[in-house]
Every structure is written in structure tokens, then in C-alpha cells.
Amino acid sequence: MMRRLTFPLGGIHPVERKGATRNSASANAIIPSRCIVPLQQHIGAPAESLVGKGDEIGEGMLIGQAKGFVSANIHAPVPGTVKEIKSIYLPNGVRTDAVVIELEGEFERLGKEESRRDWSGMDGPEILDIIRENGIVGMGGATFPTHVKFSLPKGRRCEYLILNGTECEPYLSADHRLMVERPAQLLEGLRIVEHLLQPDHVLIGIETNKPDAIAALQNAVNEAGVNYRVVPLKIKYPQGDEKQLIKAINGREVPSGGLPLEIGCVVSNAGTVHAIYEAVVLGRPLIDRLVTVSGGAIAKPANLKVRIGTPIGELINECGGFSRTPAKIITGGPMMGQTIYDLDIPVTKGTSGILALTEREVNAAPRTACIQCGRCVDACPIGIEPTKLFKLIDHFEYEDAVAHGLMDCRECGSCGYICPARIPLVQGMRIGKLMARKKKVPV
Amino acid sequence: MNEQVQITSSPQYHDRLSTAGIMWTVSACLVPATAWGVYVFGLRALWVVIASIAAAVASEYLAGLVLKRFTLADGSAVLTGLLIGMNMPPAVPFYIPVIASVFAILVVKWTFGGLGSNWMNPALAGRVFVFFSWTGPMTTWTMPRTLPVVDGFTSATYLGVVKTGATESAGATGGPLALLERVGFPRSNLDTVVTDWLNSALLEPLGIELPFGYVDPFIGNIPGSIGEISALLLLLGAVYLFARRIITWEISATYFLSFGLLTWIFGGLIHGGGAFTGDVLFHALSGGLMLAIFFMATDMATSPMTRKGLLIYGAGAGFLTFLIRTYGSFPEGASLAIILMNVFVPLINRATQPSRFGVQKVEEAES
Numbered sequence: 001m002m003r004r005l006t007f008p009l010g011g012i013h014p015v016e017r018k019g020a021t022r023n024s025a026s027a028n029a030i031i032p033s034r035c036i037v038p039l040q041q042h043i044g045a046p047a048e049s050l051v052g053k054g055d056e057i058g059e060g061m062l063i064g065q066a067k068g069f070v071s072a073n074i075h076a077p078v079p080g081t082v083k084e085i086k087s088i089y090l091p092n093g094v095r096t097d098a099v100v101i102e103l104e105g106e107f108e109r110l111g112k113e114e115s116r117r118d119w120s121g122m123d124g125p126e127i128l129d130i131i132r133e134n135g136i137v138g139m140g141g142a143t144f145p146t147h148v149k150f151s152l153p154k155g156r157r158c159e160y161l162i163l164n165g166t167e168c169e170p171y172l173s174a175d176h177r178l179m180v181e182r183p184a185q186l187l188e189g190l191r192i193v194e195h196l197l198q199p200d201h202v203l204i205g206i207e208t209n210k211p212d213a214i215a216a217l218q219n220a221v222n223e224a225g226v227n228y229r230v231v232p233l234k235i236k237y238p239q240g241d242e243k244q245l246i247k248a249i250n251g252r253e254v255p256s257g258g259l260p261l262e263i264g265c266v267v268s269n270a271g272t273v274h275a276i277y278e279a280v281v282l283g284r285p286l287i288d289r290l291v292t293v294s295g296g297a298i299a300k301p302a303n304l305k306v307r308i309g310t311p312i313g314e315l316i317n318e319c320g321g322f323s324r325t326p327a328k329i330i331t332g333g334p335m336m337g338q339t340i341y342d343l344d345i346p347v348t349k350g351t352s353g354i355l356a357l358t359e360r361e362v363n364a365a366p367r368t369a370c371i372q373c374g375r376c377v378d379a380c381p382i383g384i385e386p387t388k389l390f391k392l393i394d395h396f397e398y399e400d401a402v403a404h405g406l407m408d409c410r411e412c413g414s415c416g417y418i419c420p421a422r423i424p425l426v427q428g429m430r431i432g433k434l435m436a437r438k439k440k441v442p443v
Numbered sequence: 444m445n446e447q448v449q450i451t452s453s454p455q456y457h458d459r460l461s462t463a464g465i466m467w468t469v470s471a472c473l474v475p476a477t478a479w480g481v482y483v484f485g486l487r488a489l490w491v492v493i494a495s496i497a498a499a500v501a502s503e504y505l506a507g508l509v510l511k512r513f514t515l516a517d518g519s520a521v522l523t524g525l526l527i528g529m530n531m532p533p534a535v536p537f538y539i540p541v542i543a544s545v546f547a548i549l550v551v552k553w554t555f556g557g558l559g560s561n562w563m564n565p566a567l568a569g570r571v572f573v574f575f576s577w578t579g580p581m582t583t584w585t586m587p588r589t590l591p592v593v594d595g596f597t598s599a600t601y602l603g604v605v606k607t608g609a610t611e612s613a614g615a616t617g618g619p620l621a622l623l624e625r626v627g628f629p630r631s632n633l634d635t636v637v638t639d640w641l642n643s644a645l646l647e648p649l650g651i652e653l654p655f656g657y658v659d660p661f662i663g664n665i666p667g668s669i670g671e672i673s674a675l676l677l678l679l680g681a682v683y684l685f686a687r688r689i690i691t692w693e694i695s696a697t698y699f700l701s702f703g704l705l706t707w708i709f710g711g712l713i714h715g716g717g718a719f720t721g722d723v724l725f726h727a728l729s730g731g732l733m734l735a736i737f738f739m740a741t742d743m744a745t746s747p748m749t750r751k752g753l754l755i756y757g758a759g760a761g762f763l764t765f766l767i768r769t770y771g772s773f774p775e776g777a778s779l780a781i782i783l784m785n786v787f788v789p790l791i792n793r794a795t796q797p798s799r800f801g802v803q804k805v806e807e808a809e810s
Contacts (some may be wrong), residue, residue, distance in 0.1 A: 009800055014458070170456075243800065256801040329448050334455045341448050357456060362449075365461030368517050369559040373465075374748035382800035385748065405799050413454030420460045421559075427452035 004208060004234035007244040010381040011236040012414045014170050014335060017361075018209065020301040021294050022173040026181060028305045029291075030318055031110075033103045035078050035309030037063065038088065040096035041348040042137040043144045044070035051099060055082045059108045060285050063099055066132070072145045072349075073135035075285035077307035079105040091331045091338035091345060098346070101309065114282045119192055127196045127280060134279035135286045135349075139271035140164060140175075140240065141332055143350035146272055150196060152261065159264035160250055161199035163190055163273055165206040165213060166233060168240040169333025172353045174290035175270045177303045179206070179213035183220035186270060189277030191226065197266055202228040205249050207235045237335065238412040242267035244381055256408050257443060271352070286349055293319045297326035297356035306347050312354050313343030326356035327364075335413040368421045376415035376425060382408045386415035386425045393432035401432050402441045409433065462558075465689050465743075466518030470525055472680030473738060477529055479676050480669035483587035484533035488669045492528030495540040499524030502548035512557065519558050523547050526566035529670020529734065530778070533585040539577055543569035563785045564745045567778045574778075584666040586629070590659075593629045598666050601729040602774035604628060609713045618714050619725045620656045634658040660728035671731040681737035690741040693753035694760075698736050701761030703727065710769055726768065735764070735777035745785045752788075752795040760784045 040046035047064030051057060057076045064074030080101040088098045119127065132147035152158060163186075167175040179186060194202050204221075206214045218230045231249055238244055243254045245267055252263045260267055268276075271289060278284040287308055294301035299320025306315060312331065316322070330337040331351050347354075376386040384405035392401040406429065415425040481489045503520035507513040514520070527543045547569030552561045574581045584598040599607075601623065608622040637658045646653055659665055663673030671677075684690045703723045710721025726732065731739075740746065740760050747756050760780045767776025 009797070012458075014454075015456075247800075253801050256799065258801065325447065327449055328451065328455055330455050334453075336453050337455055338453065339448065339450045339455060341450055355455075361456055363457040363459055363461075364449075365457070365463065366516070368462040368514070369557060371462055371465070371519075371559040371743045372746075372748060373743040374746075374750075374753075377748045377797060378750060380797070383797040383802075384799060385796065387748075405802070408799065408801070411453070417454045417456070418458050420458070420462045420465055422457065422461065424452055426454065430452065 004232060005248050006234035006236045006239060007247040007381060009383050010379050010414065011238065011244070012379045012418055013235065014237055014417055016170050016209065017294075018171060018173050018176070020171075021292050021303050022176055022210075024177075024302055026174075026177045026290055026303040026305055029307070029310065029315060031078060031103060031307060032310045032314050034083070034311070035080070035101045035103070035307060036088065036098045036311060036344065036346040037074060037077060037101060037309040038090060038096045038098040038346065038348055039064045039074055040090070040094060041074065041143060041308070041350065042072040043142065044068070044072065044148075046096055047071060047074045049085055049097060049099060051082050051085075053082055053084055056080075056105070057082065057101065058105070059110065060287055062285075066135070066145075070145055070148050072137050073133060073285070074099075075135055075287050076101060077287040077309045078103050079107060088345070089342075090348070091340045109284065114284065117281055117283060119195070119280050122195075124196050127192060130280050131276060134275075134284070136272065136275050136279055137286070137349050138269055139275060139289060139349060139352070140269035141336060141350050141352055143348075146268070146276070149266070149268075150193070152197065156261050157264060158197040158199040158261070158266045159201065160246075160266070161190075161194055161197055161202045162245060162249060162265060162267045163202070163204040164240055164242065164245055164267050164269045165204060165210070165217070166240040166245060167210070167270075168207065168237045169335055169337075169352070170237075171294045171355055172292045172333050174292045174303055174352055176210050176213055178270055178274055178290055179210065180216050182274060183216040184223070185277045186274050187217070187220040187224055187226070187228075188281060189273040189275075190228070191224070192276055192280050193268060193273060199266070202226070203249050204228060204230045205233050205239075205245050206230065207239060208232050209235050237414065238381060238410070241381070241410055241412060243410070256405070289347070289349065289351070291315065291347060291351055292353040293355075294353065295326070295330075295355035296358040296361045297322050297324045299323035308349060309346045311344050311346055312340065315347070315354055316343065316356065322356060324358050327359040327362050328355075328357045330355040330357065335417065336411065365420075365422050367423060370421050370423060373420060375418045375420065379414040379418045381412060381414060382410060384408060386429070387423070389432065390423060390425050390428040393428050393435070396435075398432060398436045398439055398441050402436050402443060406432050406436060407443050460687075460689065462519075463517045466522050468687065468689055469684065469738065470518060470522045472683050473525055473529065473670065475680060476663075476673050476676040476734075477525065477670045479663050479673040480529070480533070483589050483663065483672070484585050484669060485588065488533040491531050491533065491535060491537065491540055491669060492525065494537050495528030495531065495544050496521055496524035498541040498544035499527065499548050502545050506549060506553040506557065510553075510557075514558060517558060520548060523552070523566045523569075526738065527569050530566070530570045530668045530731065532581060532583055533669055534583055535580050539573050539580060543573040546572050559744045561744055562788065563782055564739060564742050567739055567782050571778050571782060586666055587664055587672070589633075589664050590629045590631055593627055596627055596629065600667050600774065601628075601660060601665055601725075602768065606774040618711065618716065618720070618722050620654060620722065622714075623656065630656060631659055631664045633662070633664065657724055657728065660725075665729065667729075668731060671734045674728045674733045677733040677737060684737070690737065691750075691753065693750055694740050694746060694757035695736050697754045697757030698740055698761040698764075699727070701758040702732070702765050703761075705762060705765040706769070710765075713769060730768075730775050731777045732764070735760075735781060739777070740781050740784075745788060747788050747791045747795065749792070749795045749797055752791045755791050755795065756784055756788065759787065
């Protein structure tokens with residue numbers, strides 16, 4: 001057997017617990033009677049609201065206009081009436097306006113057959129336009145506007161297009177189900193991106209804990225008769241980070257502070273590529289996504305196709321509510337996700353999972369002094385020494401911290417997961433980065 | 444709204460291991476070897492261990508009172524006390540382990556800031572401190588009750604006998620086991636029986652013959668410190684720690700390799716043999732080597748941070764242990780060797796910083 005590829009430096013094997021949902025086929029979530037659609041669901045400038053209180057809107061209608069290049073359009077996930085536009089907090093602490101829609105009227109798309117568009121005659125700018133208009137952002141969690149990522153600057157060429165099917169976050173299996181259930185659509189999405197970026201190679205990276213997804217995509221590749229390579233990767237967190245994925249799959253290393261495009265690579269998440277398929281082929285804006293609802297406190301874990309703006313509490317209810325007392329409610333995965341306390345917070349384009357973890361699963365322990373065990377150094381995939389940086393930041397030595405690689409930190413959480421002293425290392429890195437930027441420490 | 448849930452920065456869940464978990468598990472893994480010591484040396488040994496632990500815990504509590512930081516629950520003080528107790532001769536006067544523990548916790552550990560901030564292994568420093576202060580009682584040994592009584596034989600450790608023997612004869616001694624034989628060191632019946640059985644059942648077909656005298660130190664039928672004598676039980680504890688990934692293989696492996704290799708090559712010379720005649724098995728099983736390799740050198744606070752650093756650290760400790768044991772004036776070398784290597788840890792850390800992702804290549808391209 002071939003030696004499985006993975007990235008060489010650091011990485012950990014967090015407890016996976018994907019079993020609760022990996023074999024449960026995705027189902028459509030109940031359409032909520034009230035959607036809360038934030039105007040900021042992406043990295044960049046918030047969209048500008050195009051609607052006001054009392055407006056009647058249709059399914060998929062543009063309700064938020066991207067402001068500037070690095071921004072993304074927002075569409076109405078359901079038909080209905082705008083009840084109000086209110087200011088809400090997102091899980092990451094960002095305050096944004098949100099359009100509250102009360103469900104009413106008829107769905108234009110739901111349950112109806114959609115006509116296919118032929119994209120083979122389209123040129124690059126045309127496809128890019130469709131991606132931009134339909135508000136597509138990176139759905140792995142970073143939510144960077146996809147049209148910006150795919151706009152190659154002059155003099156840059158995409159040599160490798162890499163589909164990110166690693167889904168290395170524990171508990172989550174939404175991408176996994178997507179790959180198993182819709183391989184043909186995913187592949188067509190990938191062909192559209194290939195048509196747009198004209199790469200030399202197209203690679204599909206999937207971790208070996210998803211053998212059915214590997215088989216499904218290999219099968220789709222064979223059927224389509226394209227020259228794409230499905231690459232099974234050894235399980236290791238954070239392989240889904242694009243820098244680690246590139247290193248694992250073709251050995252190239254994104255320079256510190258640089259972007260994948262500098263070494264000729266573009267990585268796109270499976271969910272994003274599927275959204276591109278829907279936008280280009282079906283003319284469908286990004287108004288829903290697959291979400292894994294799981295964790296030890298959830299009665300019936302499931303993968304649900306959810307309309308953007310659905311309050312998280314409704315999804316939890318749909319999954320049977322809490323079977324045990326949750327210690328933490330998380331949007332995203334347990335490694336990089338955010339805790340919430342307000343169940344009215346809506347699902348956004350970047351919400352890959354809703355988790356409710358019990359006290360036992362969290363494995364909290366009293367914080368102690370650093371015992372110099374070196375586990376964080378061993379775990380760090382970018383080769384910085386988290387405990388040393390934490391101490392520097394703790395002593396306000398931001399310049400020293402930056403010199404030791406602080407700004408390279410991906411906040412993947414490997415160090416914080418493994419730390420027996422439960423030192424909030426990642427939080428420390430975030431504070432350090434914030435302060436270094438505030439104080440304009442040269443990188 | 445749910446007022447019960449925790450709001451925290453990511454990562455949202457953690458590995459099972461915690462500081463307290465590590466300390467208590469290591470302590471638990473030392474219990475069998477300590478219990479064996481109590482069994483062969485009598486209940487007094489238990490009181491020595493209890494006195495060490497009690498003094499360590501009391502010192503930790505005192506430091507906590509002064510600094511308003513109560514850290515007894517993390518288990519590190521109990522572990523230090525236990526290690527000190529294990530490193531005491533069974534008949535030692537009680538004030539010695541007490542002083543060793545107080546010195547370890549108050550001077551070595553807390554003057555530098557407590558858990559994780561000490562740069563020297565507290566248990567070893569405590570032991571070495573009392574060893575040099577009260578050399579007499581610290582080198583007075585008791586025969587285990589499982590060995591036959593030989594009239595006129597004063598108790599000494601294996602390594603003590605070998606050291607004196609090699610120094611006095613300054614010539615061909617035929618190796619450490621022959622030396623022991625010559626001074627009439629008692630051997631248990633069990634050793635004879637087990638060695639016979641091993642030879643006839645397992646080793647004969649392979650063409651190897653195991654000499655008598657290795658089974659006693661393997662099981663722990665030898666004089667020595669309370670917790671260091673049973674190589675078998677210490678190994679079992681270590682295997683569990685490896686399985687739980689509480690200790691990693693690097694230090695133990697390079698420690699043993701460098702010590703074993705040097706002993707094999709040069710260890711025979713002081714016995715009048717040629718190069719490559721050293722008795723590695725004898726040295727591995729006697730003295731405090733097992734305890735040192737798996738439980739002392741692997742102390743996290745006083746060993747390097749990186750894997751590469753751990754390899755260097757282990758190799759250095761092995762080298763120094765060999766030097767002291769073979770050429771130094773003490774029969775035992777592990778404690779001193781590890782303490783000396785503790786001093787080099789900051790240097791090793793500096794020299795073995797991990798290579799940063801995406802950085803090396805940029806520099807190469809620029810130069």
C-alpha cells in the first residue's frame with residue numbers, strides 16, 4: 001500500500017466522535033417561521049440592506065448588497081415579510097444588522113424542478129460574476145468571499161486546484177455527507193472552478209476516515225472521465241487548514257504571512273464548490289447549507305440542510321432537544337468553533353455545525369502553572385512555541401512574540417486542546433495578535 | 444437564553460490528560476515498586492516513605508500559605524515526596540527524608556516559582572542534598588528479607604561492592620557478577636530456579652546461557668533504596684505511562700542507549716577485561732537506573748521542550764551516568780547525571796527550536 005500523505009510538522013489527533021452523524025443521511029430541516037439573516041456573514045465589509053420593515057420579499061431575492069469588492073451579497077432564504085431590521089451579536093462577537101423575515105407566501109424554488117444552465121460556453125469573468133452575485137463565501141468556516149479568492153491577480157497562475165474534503169474538525173460530518181450524497185454535483189462544481197482558474201492539476205484531498213466519500217468521488221471522477229486525482233490523506237488535525245492541506249498533498253509550503261496563490265495553489269472547501277455548482281448550474285443563490293447538529297447533549301444528532309437565518313434553538317429542537325445538560329453550545333467544530341449562550345443566534349453561511357457538549361466531553365480541568373511538558377510545541381503545525389509566546393504576551397512583550405512567529409498562528413487550537421495545564425493558549429495568541437496590530441509592531 | 448452554559452475561547456474541548464491527572468497517575472505507577480520495597484525491607488520503609496510525603500505536602504502547603512496559591516490538588520508535591528521516599532535507604536533516620544522533602548519543595552521548587560518554574564528536579568536535588576550532608580546514613584543498607592542470611596556479610600549495594608572491588612583489585616575481576624560471587628554476596632533460591640528454567644526452556648535452543656545472578660536484581664531481591672530495587676515493577680509502571688502517553692520514548696530510549704553502549708564498550712575495562720565486555724544487563728538492573736530512566740529523567744518541568752531536545756537530554760544523562768558510575772568516586776550516578784543535565788536544558792531548548800512553517804524556505808530563497 002502507498003504511504004498515506006499528511007503534513008509533517010506537528011498536528012494532533014483529537015477525539016473524533018463523528019460516529020454519531022457520519023452515517024445519517026442529510027435531511028431538510030423544517031423551514032423556520034422566522035429567519036434572522038445577518039448582513040455580515042463573511043470576512044470583509046457588511047452588505048447593505050436593500051429592504052425595509054414591511055417589505056414583501058421572495059425566496060432567493062437579493063436583500064443585502066455587497067459593499068465594495070471584499071464583501072458578499074445576502075439573499076432571502078425564505079419568502080415573507082420583513083418584520084424588522086435589528087442589531088444582533090454573532091458568535092464571534094461581531095455586532096451586525098440582521099433582517100428578520102416572517103415566513104409568508106410561496107416558495108419559488110423549493111419543491112420545484114430547476115432548469116439547468118450550460119456553463120461550458122461561459123468565460124471566466126462570467127462565472128466569477130455568477131459566484132459574486134450569488135453571495136458565495138468559503139463555507140469551511142472562514143467565510144472569505146469566494147469571488148475574491150478566485151480573482152487571480154496579474155502574473156499569478158493557479159497550478160493546483162485542491163478540493164478540501166478533509167473535514168478535520170471533530171464531530172462534524174456535513175462535508176462528508178455532501179461528498180457521499182452528491183458526488184456528481186460536487187464534481188461538476190469542481191469542473192466549473194477548473195474552467196475558471198485553468199489549473200494544471202486538480203486534486204481532491206479526503207482523510208481516510210471517510211472511505212465512502214473517497215470511493216464516491218473516485219467513482220464520479222471516473223464517470224466524468226476527467227483527469228482529477230483523489231488523494232486519501234492520513235488522519236491528522238488540522239489537515240483542513242489550507243496551508244497544511246497543500247503541504248500534505250503536494251509538499252509545497254505557503255510562505256509565512258503569504259497566501260496559497262503565491263505558490264500556485266487554490267484550495268476550496270467541498271461545501272463551497274457545491275454552492276458554486278448550485279449557483280452556476282441552477283442559478284441558485286447561497287440560501288441554505290448542510291449543518292451537523294451533534295454532541296453528547298443532543299438527543300438525536302443529525303445532518304440537516306438548513307436555511308440561512310434559522311435560529312439555532314429551532315435546529316436543536318428539531319434534533320430532539322437536549323438529552324443531557326449542555327456545558328457548551330458551539331457553532332462550528334469543537335476545535336475552532338465559538339460558544340454561544342443565546343439560542344436565537346441564526347445559522348450563517350459559515351456555520352458548519354451546531355454542537356452541544358456535556359461537561360464530560362469538554363474535559364475541563366483546573367488551570368495550573370505550565371509544567372513545561374512541551375506538548376504544545378509538539379502539536380503546533382506551524383512550528384511556533386505556544387507556551388513561550390503565551391508567556392511573552394503575558395508580559396506585554398509583543399515585539400518578541402511577533403519575532404517568534406506570533407502572526408503565523410492559525411488559531412487551530414491544537415496547543416490548547418493538548419495542554420494538560422489548560423492554559424488558554426489560543427486566547428493568548430488572539431490577544432497577542434490584536435495588541436501587536438494595535439501597537440503596529442512590524443512583522 | 445441559557446444561563447448555564449460556558450462561554451469560552453476555542454478550542455472548546457480538551458484532551459483527557461490534566462496536570463493533576465499526570466501527577467497522580469505517575470504516583471500510582473510508582474506504588475507497586477514502593478510496596479515491594481516495604482515488603483522486603485519491613486514496615487519501617489513505609490514510615491520513611493510516609494514521612495517524605497508528609498514533609499513534602501506540609502512544605503507545599505506552607506508555601507501556599509505564604510504565596511496564597513494552594514496547589515496541593517495538582518499532586519506534584521505528593522509525587523516529589525514519594526520519589527524522595529523511594530530514594531531513601533530503608534534504615535535511614537526519619538529526619539533525613541523530612542529534610543530532603545523540605546529542601547526539595549521549599550528551596551528547589553518554590554524559590555523559583557513553584558510547579559513548572561523549577562529548573563532542577565526537586566526530588567533529585569533533595570536526595571543529593573541529604574546524600575552529601577549525611578553520607579553515612581545515606582549509604583547504610585539493609586538486606587532484603589527475601590535473601591538468605593550470610594554470617595559476617597555486611598550489607599552493601601551491588602554497585603557499592605563492584606565499585607570497591609574494582610578499585611581495590613585494580614585488575615582482572617571477571618566482571619561485576621564474579622566480584623559479587625567472590626565477596627560472598629547472597630543469592631536467593633528463586634534466582635537459581637528461575638535462571639535454570641529460563642535456560643532450559645527458552646534460551647538453550649537459541650544457544651544462549653544466562654548466568655546466575657540477574658533474576659534477583661530484576662525482581663528486586665537486592666539491597667538498595669526502598670523504591671529502586673525492583674526493575675520489574677518499575678518497568679510495569681513505565682509501560683503503563685508509555686501506553687497512556689504520559690511519558691514519551693525519547694528520553695528513556697537515548698538515556699538507555701547511550702548508557703548501555705558506553706557501558707558495553709568501556710565498562711569492562713575497569714574489571715580488567717577488554718573493550719566490548721561491559722555487563723550492560725547488570726548495570727541496567729542494579730542501582731537506581733530504572734527509576735531514573737523512566738521516572739526521574741522524564742520529569743517534564745526539568746527536561747527540554749522539543750523532541751529533538753529530549754533525545755539530546757537523554758543521551759547526555761546516559762553519558763554522565765556512565766562516567767560517574769564507572770570512573771567517578773560514587774557507585775551511583777543517575778541522580779547527579781540528571782541534575783547536571785537539568786542545567787543544560789535552557790541551552791538545549793535554545794538549540795532545538797522547531798523550524799517554523801513557511802519560514803526556512805523564504806530565508807533560503809533570499810540568501
